[in-house]
Amino acid sequence: MRENSWFLICMWVLLVGNCLGRFVVEKNSLKVTSPESIKGVYECAIGNFGVPQYGGTLVGTVVYPKANQGACKSFDDFDISFKSKPGGLPTFLLVDRGDCFFTLKAWNAQKAGAAAILVADSKDEPLITMDTPEEENANAEYLQNITIPSALISKSLGDSLKKALNGGEMVNMNLDWRESLPHPDERVEYEFWTNSNDECGPKCDSQIEFVKNFKGAAQILEQKGYTMFTPHYITWYCPEAFILSKQCKSQCINHGRYCAPDPEQDFSKGYDGKDVVVQNLRQACLFKVANESGKPWLWWDYVTDFAIRCPMKEKKYNKECADKVIQALGVDLNKVDNCIGDTEADVDNPVLKAEQDAQIGKGSRGDVTILPTLVINNRQYRGKLDRGAVLKAICAGFQETTEPAICLTEDIQTNECLENNGGCWQDKSANITACRDTFRGRVCECPLVNGVKFSGDGYTHCEASAALRCEINNGGCWRETQEGRTYSACIDDHSHGCKCPYGFRGDGVKSCEDVDECKEKLACQCPGCKCRNTWGSYECSCSGGSLYMREHDTCISKNVKTEVSWGSVWVIILGLVAAGAGGYAIYKYRIRRYMDSEIRAIMAQYMPLDNQPNNVHHPDI
Incomplete structure (x- = not known):
C-alpha cells in the first residue's frame, strides 16, 4: 500500500508539473x-x-x-x-x-x-x-x-x-496536413524523447523496435547533413518532504533531483527507477561525447546494441554491460564517465538539468508530457511510432524541392509527375520534362539537362537557352543521317534558330529537303563537266581524263607535263649568272667612282692639281 502510494505521489508531482506547464494540441x-x-x-x-x-x-x-x-x-x-x-x-x-x-x-x-x-x-x-x-x-x-x-x-x-x-x-x-509541420529550409531538426526502460510493456517494445528499424535512415540523413538529431530523456523531481524516504532513494539520484518510475511498478523486486535514470544519463552522455567527436549518429548504434545485449529480463541492465557496448563503438569511455559524474552527490547534474529545462515548451512547441515523443522542427509529432510514418513526417519538414531522395521513394509518397506529367511541359521525343516531383506534390520548372538550361513558364513551353542547346534533342530542329552522313538544321549559337544546312531547303524544324544542284544548275557548269547529285551535296567529273577543281568550277588536264627541260634549266641558270655578273660589275663601277672622288678631294687640300690655279690660298695649320 505504501509502495502504491509512493508511485501515486511521484505521478502526482509529474501531473502537477504538466498542469503548470503548457500542453499544445497539434x-x-x-x-x-x-x-x-x-x-x-x-x-x-x-x-x-x-x-x-x-x-x-x-x-x-x-x-x-x-x-x-x-x-x-x-x-x-x-x-x-x-x-x-x-x-x-x-x-x-x-x-x-x-x-x-x-x-x-x-x-x-x-x-x-x-x-x-x-x-x-x-x-x-x-x-x-x-x-x-x-x-x-x-x-x-x-x-x-x-x-x-x-x-x-x-x-x-x-x-x-x-x-x-x-x-x-x-x-x-x-x-x-501540409502545414502541420514547419518546413522553413533544407535541414530538419528533430528530437526524440525516450527512455532506456525496456519493461514498460507494449510502448517500450514498440519504442525499441522503432529505434532498430529507423536507425539506418536516421544515420544516413545525419551523415549527409540533411538532419540534426538530438535525443532527450524525461525525468522529474521528488517532493522535498520525501527526499529521505526509502522510495525516493530507490527511484531518484542526486538527492531526489532526477527520478523515474519503477520499471516493473514493484519496488520489492527487479530494477529501480534510479537505475533507469542512470542509464538515461549514460545514453545522453554518450550522445554528447559522440557529437563532440563529429559522430552523433553513434547514439543509434549504442541504443540498439544496448537493448539487444543488456536487457532487464536477463539481468544485464548495468554499467558493466553498457561499458562493453560503448567500447565496441570506439567511444571514449572515460569521457562518458566524466560526463555522468557522481550520481550520489547533492548537486545538480548539468546534463539532466538541461534535459528538465528542455522539457518545458518554448515558442510554438508545448511541454513534452507524452513518452515517447518526437519533436520535428519544434513541433510535436503525433501518430504511430513507425519507420515509414516518422520518415514521412521528417520529409514534410524540408522546404519544398530540397528534400533528399529518400523522401521521394514510392513507400513514402506518390510521384505526381507519373500522371499526365503533372500537367507540365514535356518533350517526349527527348524524354525531357519540366515536372519535378516534390514531397508535397510537384512543381513545373524548366529543367537543366547536361549543362543546358531550358527557359520558359514550365507549363506550356520550355526552350533551350544556352549555346549547347543543339546537344539536347538537336535544339528541336531537323536532323537526319543518310549514306553515312549526318546533317542538322540546328544553329549552335545565340540565335536559337533552325536553318537547313547548305545543300538543303525547308523550314529547318520539321523537314529539310535535298537540293538537286545538278538539275537546278547551281554547280558543275564548266565546259566538259558532268554533274551527279548526292544527298546534301553533288559530285562533278570532267571528260577526257581531266580533273575537276571545285573551288574554281573548272577542269584541268591530267597529262600536263610537270618535268622541265634541261635547256630551259640552263637558260634560267645562265640568265641568273648573267644578271649576277652584271650586277657585280655595276657595283664595282660605282664603288670605284666613289673612291676616286674621295681621294681627289683629299689631295686637293694639300697640292694643286693640274686643273686648279697656283694661287689657291691655304689657311695656316
Missing part, C-alpha cells in the same frame, strides 16, 4: 467542400496513433453510420462496410465520442474499410489530443496495427455534418 486543417451550407476550413486535432499524412492531403466523402455510431463494436456484427467503390472517393467515418477508447474506434473503422476516422466531441470544449490507452489497458494487439489517420473535431462541426448527412446531402472534405 492540429491539421479540415476543408469541407460540400454542401454549400457548411463549406469552409476547420481545425481538427491529430490523434496520437495511426499514420497522419504529414505533408500531404486526403480527399474523401463523410459517412455517419446508422448503427454502432460510437464504433465501439466491430462493424462486421452489423454487416456494414465502408470500403470505397471503384472510382469512388475514400470514406471518412464520422463517429461519436465516448463509451470506449479512441484507438478501438479507429481500429473498428479501419477493419470496416474506412480511410480515416473523425471523432465528434461530445461537448463544447477546446480540442484535445486523442491518445492510446493507459498502461494497464495497453496490451491490445491492435494498437500497433492502426494505420488510418484520425482526427477529433468539435461538437458544433460534428452536429453540422450529421445534420447535412441526415438531410440526404453528400458531404465531401479534404484533410490537409
Whole structure:
C-alpha cells in the first residue's frame, strides 16, 4: 500500500508539473467542400496513433453510420462496410465520442474499410489530443496495427455534418496536413524523447523496435547533413518532504533531483527507477561525447546494441554491460564517465538539468508530457511510432524541392509527375520534362539537362537557352543521317534558330529537303563537266581524263607535263649568272667612282692639281 502510494505521489508531482506547464494540441486543417451550407476550413486535432499524412492531403466523402455510431463494436456484427467503390472517393467515418477508447474506434473503422476516422466531441470544449490507452489497458494487439489517420473535431462541426448527412446531402472534405509541420529550409531538426526502460510493456517494445528499424535512415540523413538529431530523456523531481524516504532513494539520484518510475511498478523486486535514470544519463552522455567527436549518429548504434545485449529480463541492465557496448563503438569511455559524474552527490547534474529545462515548451512547441515523443522542427509529432510514418513526417519538414531522395521513394509518397506529367511541359521525343516531383506534390520548372538550361513558364513551353542547346534533342530542329552522313538544321549559337544546312531547303524544324544542284544548275557548269547529285551535296567529273577543281568550277588536264627541260634549266641558270655578273660589275663601277672622288678631294687640300690655279690660298695649320 505504501509502495502504491509512493508511485501515486511521484505521478502526482509529474501531473502537477504538466498542469503548470503548457500542453499544445497539434492540429491539421479540415476543408469541407460540400454542401454549400457548411463549406469552409476547420481545425481538427491529430490523434496520437495511426499514420497522419504529414505533408500531404486526403480527399474523401463523410459517412455517419446508422448503427454502432460510437464504433465501439466491430462493424462486421452489423454487416456494414465502408470500403470505397471503384472510382469512388475514400470514406471518412464520422463517429461519436465516448463509451470506449479512441484507438478501438479507429481500429473498428479501419477493419470496416474506412480511410480515416473523425471523432465528434461530445461537448463544447477546446480540442484535445486523442491518445492510446493507459498502461494497464495497453496490451491490445491492435494498437500497433492502426494505420488510418484520425482526427477529433468539435461538437458544433460534428452536429453540422450529421445534420447535412441526415438531410440526404453528400458531404465531401479534404484533410490537409501540409502545414502541420514547419518546413522553413533544407535541414530538419528533430528530437526524440525516450527512455532506456525496456519493461514498460507494449510502448517500450514498440519504442525499441522503432529505434532498430529507423536507425539506418536516421544515420544516413545525419551523415549527409540533411538532419540534426538530438535525443532527450524525461525525468522529474521528488517532493522535498520525501527526499529521505526509502522510495525516493530507490527511484531518484542526486538527492531526489532526477527520478523515474519503477520499471516493473514493484519496488520489492527487479530494477529501480534510479537505475533507469542512470542509464538515461549514460545514453545522453554518450550522445554528447559522440557529437563532440563529429559522430552523433553513434547514439543509434549504442541504443540498439544496448537493448539487444543488456536487457532487464536477463539481468544485464548495468554499467558493466553498457561499458562493453560503448567500447565496441570506439567511444571514449572515460569521457562518458566524466560526463555522468557522481550520481550520489547533492548537486545538480548539468546534463539532466538541461534535459528538465528542455522539457518545458518554448515558442510554438508545448511541454513534452507524452513518452515517447518526437519533436520535428519544434513541433510535436503525433501518430504511430513507425519507420515509414516518422520518415514521412521528417520529409514534410524540408522546404519544398530540397528534400533528399529518400523522401521521394514510392513507400513514402506518390510521384505526381507519373500522371499526365503533372500537367507540365514535356518533350517526349527527348524524354525531357519540366515536372519535378516534390514531397508535397510537384512543381513545373524548366529543367537543366547536361549543362543546358531550358527557359520558359514550365507549363506550356520550355526552350533551350544556352549555346549547347543543339546537344539536347538537336535544339528541336531537323536532323537526319543518310549514306553515312549526318546533317542538322540546328544553329549552335545565340540565335536559337533552325536553318537547313547548305545543300538543303525547308523550314529547318520539321523537314529539310535535298537540293538537286545538278538539275537546278547551281554547280558543275564548266565546259566538259558532268554533274551527279548526292544527298546534301553533288559530285562533278570532267571528260577526257581531266580533273575537276571545285573551288574554281573548272577542269584541268591530267597529262600536263610537270618535268622541265634541261635547256630551259640552263637558260634560267645562265640568265641568273648573267644578271649576277652584271650586277657585280655595276657595283664595282660605282664603288670605284666613289673612291676616286674621295681621294681627289683629299689631295686637293694639300697640292694643286693640274686643273686648279697656283694661287689657291691655304689657311695656316
